[in-house]
Amino acid sequence: MSSDTTKEKIIQAANDVFILKGMDGARMQEIADEAGINKALLHYYFHSKEQLFKEVFYGILSKLIPGLILIFKGEGSLPDKIEAVVAEYDSFMFRNPFLPQFVIREINRDPDQLSGFMSDKGLDFELVEKMINKAVEAGTIRQITFPHLFANLIGMIVMPYIGRPLFQRKLFKNDPVKYDEFLRERRVVITYFIKQAMIC
Amino acid sequence: MSSDTTKEKIIQAANDVFILKGMDGARMQEIADEAGINKALLHYYFHSKEQLFKEVFYGILSKLIPGLILIFKGEGSLPDKIEAVVAEYDSFMFRNPFLPQFVIREINRDPDQLSGFMSDKGLDFELVEKMINKAVEAGTIRQITFPHLFANLIGMIVMPYIGRPLFQRKLFKNDPVKYDEFLRERRVVITYFIKQAMIC
DNA sequence: AAATAGTTTAACCAAATGGTTAAATTTGCA
DNA sequence: TGCAAATTTAACCATTTGGTTAAACTATTT
Known part of the structure; x- marks a missing residue:
């Protein structure tokens, strides 16, 4: 799968988690889990929670x-x-x-x-x-x-x-x-x- | 001043801070500062943030x-x-x-x-x-x-x-x-x- | 004066959490 | 095949934060 797909998986997962728990309540680890990847890779694509949230x-x-x-x-x-x-x-x-x-x-x-x-x-x-x-x-x-x-x-x-x-x-x-x-x-x-x- | 007054000062301070920043955003230290006391005394009156919030x-x-x-x-x-x-x-x-x-x-x-x-x-x-x-x-x-x-x-x-x-x-x-x-x-x-x- | 409750100081603890790092491994592609 | 990017592993760090503790000091009451 291409990097684009992974990025999309992340955004989809972040979507779900953010919208259920809000910016403060969301955990980067949970987003990573939800996307089926690990935290290191999450930060590889989005260097901060803030950035991910905004996207x-x-x-x-x-x-x-x-x-x-x-x-x-x-x-x-x-x-x-x-x-x-x-x-x-x-x-x-x-x-x-x-x-x-x-x-x-x-x-x-x-x-x-x-x-x-x-x-x-x-x-x-x-x-x-x-x-x-x-x-x-x-x-x-x-x-x-x-x-x-x-x-x-x-x-x-x-x-x-x-x-x-x-x-x-x-x-x-x-x-x-x-x-x-x-x-x-x-x-x-x-x-x-x-x-x-x-x-x- | 009696203990009652201090309790009221705390509640007033907590009121201000909570209502501006919400339960998550509020800091116990800030509430203590706002009340003009210290954190130890704050916990002496309200043993947890949750309890204070509810009151x-x-x-x-x-x-x-x-x-x-x-x-x-x-x-x-x-x-x-x-x-x-x-x-x-x-x-x-x-x-x-x-x-x-x-x-x-x-x-x-x-x-x-x-x-x-x-x-x-x-x-x-x-x-x-x-x-x-x-x-x-x-x-x-x-x-x-x-x-x-x-x-x-x-x-x-x-x-x-x-x-x-x-x-x-x-x-x-x-x-x-x-x-x-x-x-x-x-x-x-x-x-x-x-x-x-x-x-x- | 003695006892009690209120208050301060200041250090400390444990947990959660965002973020980093470096090395190893896998995958895709030229 | 070999290179580069993607991905994992796993440990680690710094910071924030709610909460605790113990000793000392002060005011109030009896």
């Missing part, structure tokens, strides 16, 4: 951002775009259920790096902000500023993933199947909720 | 829960209660801005303990759930289940605190004063948002 973390994020940008810049009415963003975002979280926690940790660990990365990837909110403001002025949607709408949207999407261990216990008698059903309902519930709240 | 964490939570229960069990219409919960919750977060992150960490670290604690404190959601279901049946509010409403509510309230380092940079040009203004607007925005979404 994994920003690797995942890189997969999410293009979809969002496409939606923002694409055709369609504002409500349609909101619906699409919710769908895209939520399905991504469903496939990467530990990502929100992961992002939160990074938001508080190195916000400049994360912020810069988003800019590099071409994700900026000015377009969207203008779009919202224009719709408000035109009377298409109720009065709201972009930051508030953004916080509402992301908060509603992300909360069930962040709070799962508690929510599942308190609201679903700790039944994971029921909780997954609940998660699958979120997309349509959130979309509906936002539309009712925003559209006059 | 601090559940100490804070204990202050939040009674207010919520009062609202749930008190008089008033459902919309009024929702408004009151948002106000109570949000003002608590504003006074303890690092609490949400703190809770999230604990949710994922020891969910059983946290869940049990809430039950002990008399916080259960069955009443609220019934109240919501009844209102839906009566047609007072639009069709929604309690878990969804709960996730929406908490998500919207908590998100701006969790995501602050990033949001402030991306949406407010990293201006902390502007961000505090934004936070102060949240209560009314969220209340309004929820009411528009829920009330027919």
Whole structure:
């Protein structure tokens, strides 16, 4: 097997371990084990934990951002775009259920790096902000500023993933199947909720 | 000064350090320094970090829960209660801005303990759930289940605190004063948002 | 004054952990 | 075949950190 494959095995293993245990909780030895190699070789490819973490973390994020940008810049009415963003975002979280926690940790660990990365990837909110403001002025949607709408949207999407261990216990008698059903309902519930709240 | 005062100094110091750096990031030495004592004395009062952490964490939570229960069990219409919960919750977060992150960490670290604690404190959601279901049946509010409403509510309230380092940079040009203004607007925005979404 | 609890000092311990090293071995490729 | 890169082995290092210990000192109480 080529060196590329080994590197990929490492990244895959790091992915799993990091996303389950976070940067602090992850052990280099465990990542090596998970990848089926030894610690020396791990450091042969990634000279530090920090470097490995960044490659994994920003690797995942890189997969999410293009979809969002496409939606923002694409055709369609504002409500349609909101619906699409919710769908895209939520399905991504469903496939990467530990990502929100992961992002939160990074938001508080190195916000400049994360912020810069988003800019590099071409994700900026000015377009969207203008779009919202224009719709408000035109009377298409109720009065709201972009930051508030953004916080509402992301908060509603992300909360069930962040709070799962508690929510599942308190609201679903700790039944994971029921909780997954609940998660699958979120997309349509959130979309509906936002539309009712925003559209006059 | 009595031993009680020293214990309180420790708890206060631990509060500050834990809430800024989390359980993992906090150092016993730093807590001792912050309390103006030395490590030996710190362990004289709290024999382990774990024990100290729990006293601090559940100490804070204990202050939040009674207010919520009062609202749930008190008089008033459902919309009024929702408004009151948002106000109570949000003002608590504003006074303890690092609490949400703190809770999230604990949710994922020891969910059983946290869940049990809430039950002990008399916080259960069955009443609220019934109240919501009844209102839906009566047609007072639009069709929604309690878990969804709960996730929406908490998500919207908590998100701006969790995501602050990033949001402030991306949406407010990293201006902390502007961000505090934004936070102060949240209560009314969220209340309004929820009411528009829920009330027919 | 004597006893008790609170507090300091300062050294120490054990475990965990990220990272290094050097030599030996295997594999892929020119 | 022979060279270079990939991989293993296994020991080792430095640092951090939670926690301990014992002796001495101080304040409080009885």
